[in-house]
Amino acid sequence: MTYFLPSLMLLALVAGIFTGYPVAFLLAGLSVLFMLLGDIALPSFSLITSRVFGAVLENWILAAIPLFIFMGIMLDKSKVANKLLTELEALFGGKPGGMGLAVVIIGIIMAASTGIIGASVVLMGTLALPMMLKQGYDKTVAIGTILGSGTLGILIPPSIMLVVFGDVMQIPIGDLFAGALIPGLMLGGFYALYIIYVALTNPKRVPPGPPPPAGSRAKLALRLSINLIIPGLLISSVLVSIVVGVATPTEGAAIGAFGAMALAFFSRELSWRVLVESLKETCLTTGMILILAIGATAFSLIFKRIGGQSMIEDAASMLGSNPYMVILAIMLLIFVLGFFLEWIEISFLVLPLFAPIVAGLDFGDAFASQSEVMIWFALLVAVNLQTSFLTPPFGYALFYLKGIAIPGVTTADIYRGVVPIVLMQLLGVLLLALFPAIALWLPGKF
């Protein structure tokens, strides 16, 4: 029973999580409890103190998080997404499937919008779903499109999840952003192909809207390109500057936040009240993420101190020497954890335990360097988590969509609608696992 205490600590964590008590404080409290049980002298708490200061507060990478959140909220408040949707819809109006494609495009562009799954699913669900249903879209197709596009935000940069991944796995954020772009666009492309396929085989399920009046098309295209280009330019300049290395993630995020504020201002959406509300919202989300980081820091420190790390390593070594089997096992575990945990807990708590194991795997000649392995692993986890959030019956994203209760949409509709999307996601994970170049090609260019 050498691993009695660390097993007990994990068990206590699982049990505690299901009581619904805030995870951040649960983690923090368990660290104190197991210090006592593990007979660690109380003054060792000063180690936790200095670790919390060093790993969370003094951490300039994490300082990008409030800035990215603020940028997302500002973009949201500037109402570009709403304008884009109506304009794209009008442009594609005459064709079946047009509106579905518009939703996918907005999902990709506005992925920056929050990075918090719930928020973007709710945004897309309240904005686009009623419009699609009114136009006579088949519920299954509409719901699938919304869920896929709404969750793409955790993958497509600048995603705050990737910022945290980079921090805990010590991968340059620029490499992760560059690496996530092609997998993200690939998944977005899958959703678009799905809609086009339905439009070709069964156009009644994705009926066209009223065609735009003749002659107005050019004007519409102009207005659309302005609304599409400005936020697109803003986000891509932030991304490019971080990927190329001209700006640190924090700097890129600050420029983005300022730009998004300017955008909201010139769209005449930035009132004093909107500004104050957005700042408060950013502050609350920051508190939610970073207090959890503090709790997870304390938990991990004590967990390792009582032998948790070697327990995890021993468990991993039982999987044999095939590195792909180890990756598969970790992915399955993360997939299941994704049913219950947000990406925040997974990245601060679970990834730091597995990252050293993955770093020690020997893939032979499959990768040029160990840092490539880490980028590939991080993106596999990202796509895997997105899939997990979509998978019935537990997927987080499904609960959020249920929560906004669109009339006429039942739980069964949501489950049915998301199945094709989950299948496409699984295909995406598989492709990424078999062809790491999908993730590694772009970072290799810089």
Place this chain on the structure above:
Amino acid sequence: MESRRSCSSAMTRWGDALLKACALPGRYGSALILILVLVVLAAVIGAQFGLSDLASWTTPIPLFGNHLNMTSIGELQWHIFSLLVMLSGAYALKEDRHVRVDVWSVRFSDRTRLIVDILGDAFFLIPFFALLAWYSWAFMAMAYGFGEQSNAGGLVDRYLVKAVLPIGSVLILMAGVGRVLRNVGLLLSAGNENAAIKGTSQ
């Protein structure tokens, strides 16, 4: 009976007031985000122009000492971030925004949920943040004693940024105490109401 009810409602009131008071610094602290944006932008612009020393003066002031250079501005970024994080904790607690896994707890009764929060706050939140406040006070005092400052010639008075740890911990701790008081008050008064309802129906 009557006195117990008024006692529990007083607990709820006081607990709520304490919770709100602890959340206040975070609410106003949200303006730090705007300052953070501006400071980072200043660093970007300064770097573009290749600036290094910006200003110097004779009388040293706290945190900045007697000079302002690009290193100070760079370090100011995580100073602001630290303060923001430690203030936001109690605010997010009051708004109940800390992540909960409610897969099962959605089926709990209100009463069960109150009990979970009371036990959790009393045995997890309060001990941790009490210890963090205690030990981070020593952590800050040490920085003060040694006169710790930037070793890259940036900001001085490192103890000031280390002080956010005990300050934030005490805020979260007191917010936790406030929430326990409020929840215990709610639990007692709910119990009383049930008893009262039973009393009238019999």
